[in-house]
Amino acid sequence: xERTLVxxxxxxxxxxxxxxxxxxxxxxxxxxxxxxxxAADALLLENHYAEHKGRAYFQELIDYMSEGPIMVxxxxxxxxxxxxxLMNGDKHPSKASPGTIRGDYAHDLTKNIVHASDSPETAExxxxxxxxxxx
Numbered sequence: 398x399e400r401t402l403v404x405x406x407x408x409x410x411x412x413x414x415x416x417x418x419x420x421x422x423x424x425x426x427x428x429x430x431x432x433x434x435x436a437a438d439a440l441l442l443e444n445h446y447a448e449h450k451g452r453a454y455f456q457e458l459i460d461y462m463s464e465g466p467i468m469v470x471x472x473x474x475x476x477x478x479x480x481x482x483l484m485n486g487d488k489h490p491s492k493a494s495p496g497t498i499r500g501d502y503a504h505d506l507t508k509n510i511v512h513a514s515d516s517p518e519t520a521e522x523x524x525x526x527x528x529x530x531x532x
Contacts, residue, residue: 400430400471400531401478402523404512407465409502410434415468418498418511421484427474431528434468445526454507461507469527478520481513 403422405415415434423429437445442462449455472481486497488509493500503509514520525532 398473399475399477399517400473400524401481401514401520402527403470403472403481405468406462406508406510406512407467408508409510410466410468414502414510422472422481425480427472427477430471430473431531432468432470434466436466437463439463445523458507471524471528471531478514478517485511485513
Protein backbone atom coordinates (compact mmCIF):
# COMPACT_ATOMS: atom_id res chain seq x y z
CA UNK A 398 0.00 0.00 0.00
CA GLU A 399 1.38 3.39 -1.03
CA ARG A 400 1.83 6.20 1.50
CA THR A 401 1.94 9.97 1.24
CA LEU A 402 2.44 12.99 3.45
CA VAL A 403 -0.03 15.87 3.54
CA UNK A 404 0.39 19.14 5.40
CA UNK A 405 -2.51 21.49 5.91
CA UNK A 406 -0.66 24.79 5.87
CA UNK A 407 -1.18 27.64 8.37
CA UNK A 408 -3.83 29.30 6.19
CA UNK A 409 -5.83 26.07 6.01
CA UNK A 410 -5.66 25.61 9.77
CA UNK A 411 -6.49 29.27 10.47
CA UNK A 412 -9.49 29.08 8.13
CA UNK A 413 -10.81 25.97 9.96
CA UNK A 414 -10.51 23.70 6.90
CA UNK A 415 -8.83 20.75 8.66
CA UNK A 416 -12.03 18.74 9.09
CA UNK A 417 -13.20 19.45 5.54
CA UNK A 418 -9.87 18.35 4.04
CA UNK A 419 -9.63 15.20 6.17
CA UNK A 420 -13.23 14.39 5.26
CA UNK A 421 -12.44 14.57 1.54
CA UNK A 422 -9.55 12.10 1.87
CA UNK A 423 -11.58 9.78 4.10
CA UNK A 424 -14.48 9.76 1.64
CA UNK A 425 -11.96 8.58 -0.97
CA UNK A 426 -11.34 5.63 1.41
CA UNK A 427 -7.73 6.50 2.22
CA UNK A 428 -6.42 5.40 5.61
CA UNK A 429 -5.07 8.01 8.03
CA UNK A 430 -1.90 6.50 9.52
CA UNK A 431 -0.78 9.39 11.74
CA UNK A 432 -1.63 13.04 12.35
CA UNK A 433 -0.43 15.89 14.52
CA UNK A 434 -1.16 19.57 14.86
CA UNK A 435 2.13 21.33 15.52
CA ALA A 436 3.97 24.61 15.38
CA ALA A 437 6.96 23.59 13.25
CA ASP A 438 10.34 25.15 13.86
CA ALA A 439 12.54 26.51 11.06
CA LEU A 440 15.01 23.62 11.21
CA LEU A 441 12.31 21.01 10.65
CA LEU A 442 10.79 23.03 7.82
CA GLU A 443 14.19 23.60 6.19
CA ASN A 444 14.76 19.84 6.26
CA HIS A 445 11.34 19.20 4.72
CA TYR A 446 11.81 21.81 1.97
CA ALA A 447 15.54 21.11 1.44
CA GLU A 448 15.19 20.79 -2.35
CA HIS A 449 14.04 24.43 -2.50
CA LYS A 450 17.02 25.82 -0.56
CA GLY A 451 18.76 28.59 -2.48
CA ARG A 452 15.65 29.60 -4.42
CA ALA A 453 14.35 33.15 -4.10
CA TYR A 454 11.15 32.08 -2.34
CA PHE A 455 12.76 29.67 0.17
CA GLN A 456 12.87 32.00 3.19
CA GLU A 457 9.37 33.32 2.48
CA LEU A 458 8.14 29.71 2.45
CA ILE A 459 9.86 28.87 5.76
CA ASP A 460 8.54 32.07 7.38
CA TYR A 461 5.01 31.38 6.16
CA MET A 462 5.00 27.73 7.26
CA SER A 463 6.13 28.76 10.74
CA GLU A 464 3.63 31.59 11.23
CA GLY A 465 0.97 29.31 12.73
CA PRO A 466 0.10 25.70 13.48
CA ILE A 467 0.11 23.12 10.70
CA MET A 468 -1.63 19.75 10.50
CA VAL A 469 0.78 17.04 9.35
CA UNK A 470 -0.66 13.69 8.24
CA UNK A 471 0.47 10.41 6.76
CA UNK A 472 -2.09 8.69 4.53
CA UNK A 473 -2.14 5.28 2.83
CA UNK A 474 -4.04 3.78 -0.08
CA UNK A 475 -3.83 2.62 -3.66
CA UNK A 476 -2.26 5.37 -5.84
CA UNK A 477 -2.58 7.73 -2.85
CA UNK A 478 0.20 10.10 -4.00
CA UNK A 479 -1.30 10.76 -7.41
CA UNK A 480 -4.93 10.85 -6.28
CA UNK A 481 -4.38 13.21 -3.34
CA UNK A 482 -2.40 15.56 -5.59
CA LEU A 483 -5.33 15.54 -8.04
CA MET A 484 -7.76 16.16 -5.17
CA ASN A 485 -5.61 19.07 -3.96
CA GLY A 486 -5.52 20.71 -7.40
CA ASP A 487 -2.88 22.78 -9.16
CA LYS A 488 -0.51 24.70 -6.87
CA HIS A 489 -1.42 27.87 -8.78
CA PRO A 490 -4.89 28.69 -7.43
CA SER A 491 -5.88 30.37 -10.71
CA LYS A 492 -5.25 27.05 -12.50
CA ALA A 493 -6.84 24.80 -9.85
CA SER A 494 -10.11 23.26 -10.97
CA PRO A 495 -13.32 23.89 -9.02
CA GLY A 496 -14.02 20.92 -6.77
CA THR A 497 -10.36 20.54 -5.79
CA ILE A 498 -9.17 21.77 -2.41
CA ARG A 499 -7.12 24.59 -3.92
CA GLY A 500 -9.78 25.35 -6.52
CA ASP A 501 -12.35 25.75 -3.77
CA TYR A 502 -10.26 27.50 -1.09
CA ALA A 503 -6.86 28.82 -2.24
CA HIS A 504 -6.12 32.28 -3.61
CA ASP A 505 -2.32 32.63 -3.29
CA LEU A 506 0.57 30.59 -4.73
CA THR A 507 2.43 30.30 -1.42
CA LYS A 508 -0.62 30.26 0.84
CA ASN A 509 -2.34 27.50 -1.08
CA ILE A 510 -3.87 25.49 1.78
CA VAL A 511 -2.08 22.12 1.41
CA HIS A 512 1.19 20.37 0.65
CA ALA A 513 1.30 16.79 -0.62
CA SER A 514 4.22 14.57 -1.56
CA ASP A 515 4.97 14.54 -5.29
CA SER A 516 6.16 10.93 -5.57
CA PRO A 517 6.24 7.73 -3.51
CA GLU A 518 9.98 8.28 -2.92
CA THR A 519 9.45 11.84 -1.71
CA ALA A 520 6.58 10.63 0.46
CA GLU A 521 8.79 8.16 2.28
CA UNK A 522 11.48 10.83 2.86
CA UNK A 523 8.88 13.31 4.15
CA UNK A 524 7.10 10.76 6.36
CA UNK A 525 10.47 9.90 7.95
CA UNK A 526 11.01 13.60 8.77
CA UNK A 527 7.62 14.18 10.40
CA UNK A 528 6.81 10.67 11.66
CA UNK A 529 10.08 8.82 12.36
CA UNK A 530 8.06 6.09 14.09
CA UNK A 531 6.56 5.18 10.68
CA UNK A 532 9.90 5.06 8.83
